[in-house]
Amino acid sequence: MSAAPEAAALADDAGRELAMRIFDGVAALSPDREGVSRPAFSDKETEILEHLAALAVDEGLSIGWDAGSNLWIALPEDADAPGASVVGSHVDSVPMGGNFDGLAGVAAGLVCLIRARRAGRRFARPVQVLAMRGEESAWFGPCYNASKALTGVLSAAEIDSPHKGDGRPMGAHMTDIGIDMDRVRAGEPLLPEGRMRDYLELHIEQGPLLIEKGLSVAAVSAIRGNFRHRAVRCIGEAGHSGAVPRAYRHDPVLAMADLLSRLDESWLAILQQGGDLVLTAGMVNTDPERSAMSRIADEVTFSLDVRSQDTEVLDNMRTLLRDEIAEVERARGVRFELGDEVAVAPGAMAADRVSALQDAMSGLGLDPFVMPSGGGHDAAIFAQSGIPSAMLFVRNRNGSHNPNEAMEIDDFLVAVAVIDAYLSKGAP
Template sequence: MSPDKAGVSRPAFSRVETATLEFLEGAAQQAGLATTYDRGQNLLMSLPEDAEAEQFVLVGSHVDSVPMGGNFDGLAGVLAGLMCLLRARRQGLRFARPVKVIAMRGEESAWFGPCYIASKTLMGVLGADERAAPHKGDGRSLEAHMADVGIDLAPVRDGQPLMQVQQILEYIELHIEQGPLLIGKDMPAAIVSGIRGNFRHKAVQCIGEAGHSGAVPRAFRKDPVLAMADLLSRLDEAWLSILQQGDDLVLTSGVVHTDSESNAMSRIPDRVEFSLDIRSQDPAILTGMRRMLSEEMAQIARERKVLFEPGSANETAPALMDPKVVAKLAHAMERLGIEPMIMASGGGHDAAVFANAGVPSAMVFVRNRNGSHNPDEAMEIDDFLVGMSIIYEHLVHEIGDA
């Protein structure tokens, strides 16, 4: 579903993303499943007898990807839910409670800056700044792209949920692990206990003053690149200190650049632009890092005679998975003869949005080599089937686990 030479690209709210949903819709209908679209234009699939259920367990993930990403991030979770439906239909079984599988649009932040767009829209928490975010390619707003796929934006602007929390008995999401823990433990799958929150600045600008690299002494320089390096160094020192105290934090600056059109090796640049992605499972740590970032920017600006313009931040609160649902999935692992493993998630997921909205939520991680968000994602199908079977076992028997 992608023309890329390396990996796959399914941009959020694009024709490729829509074509992916249509492909899944056709496959589900051909297998005798019921399909429909919710008010956020996400695909919903279910057994025919559960199509009109007013309350249901929601299983799924997102279908968009980062540019030149891997085969499994997001889409594996949708296919796991779809396979649960197909297995139940072929075996003539009913789930303990009605189940709907959701294939969501727009989870990745790569295209607009905001993340978890579909789930935030469903829960009524997609903010005005997020809706106004420009697309990295055409510059048009997220709102405009949402309207293009047929979403009625009036309730979204009013902060109205497009799916009521009371409808969702549980939200369960399968996802490839984005780190090396399951590889190191030689485990095919694990249950997720919590998801890091984050705050992200898509494009921090540090503005200085251009000059000749050989003619301007250090005392007279207003060098934005060195100011940025100073800031990142101080943040890195704070990161190490927080880890040494046994607390949780990760920090990334994934985009750094000066203007290649106007700058050269022999020119002090007048500005540099960079991103910041700061994550923790502890809300207090995130609050402290926001305060530190502001204070360090102000101090470095005075010392180096530059100006920092951080722009607005996209924020997501940390989320704990529901202990009862986590325990039920662990029991399902035991029934399948697998020793349960519980772990935290370093990456963010739609499950965080549902959990923070009050939906009992949980995740299943599947072993995956080479990380994620790259063409080298390497999930083994046997491991995927284990993860899917954990969810299926839970869906069929979960009342007895309570």
């Protein structure tokens, strides 16, 4: 992947050296068999934060830690300033993931601060960088855990979620690193009132749109909310593949396919009407011990992930899902069990902040492109808490949550230039 023409104009050798110093230093501390692993609420995550803190201090910046053991970095004169514009993201990763997911957002803010410090320059308003923990769901199940704790909305069920490895609850791991879980369990926001004026998060794009359009960056209009069912069961009746006629079958695999086909038709209709929706069944399984090529399965399990920027679309899809299930059950003689639902509300980015990012892009000679985010991010949690929030995507080949993430450093520096321009003018 070659950098877009504008990237060369906005990147420079000093910027490349600084960016690679950050990315390479963190990667060297968190290697796995493939890619990197930085578990949420772990000693490794703490080591990464302490490494970034040391790098910031070496550059003459001030650091601090909040009650959630998240790292804050600022110019010395802005360290205690209330009402700061906060640039942030997370430093944890999925197992054997890529080095840029999450970390790029922290690095972008850090590069902006270091450049300002080296030049003796101030921003229009106080700026602070927030490096958070525990965003990824891969370790405990819940996601956005640090931002939820900061805003006082981390639930008891989420706190008690078991670790995928040792089985201990997330709250125990949080206690291990010094977080006051009495405050978290009480729903007390760990973020001091008035500290954050607004929030800006850079993230690698997790899809192919910027690659296909040949653009380095995009502003994000909204973060899709979702509802998910991790293990939907469709229960039918086993039988011999050659001996049971169609009229007498209760085939859960075909019933599942029927349901997904119906949902897919509705997805297309919603898109044709200008709505926003994505739908995925990423896990499909029959029991390997009982399944055979010559056997009609008695049960199939599958996951269902439904996402949209529009709460009404999500609510309508919930209703549609149950209506279609009832139809398929009658037609196929099977039974569906949805199991528990996990849901996250959509997070609309602040329109004036999105416009300010577009202005910053235009001022740098970039196409002020705007797009939704299909993946979830901490910015949605801050937005839902009433903090004006914005996001910037930087193009990246090969998606995310895998060791093959391929963000070009020059594209990253384009995004840094946009953030710097946004902060220098001052958010609305």
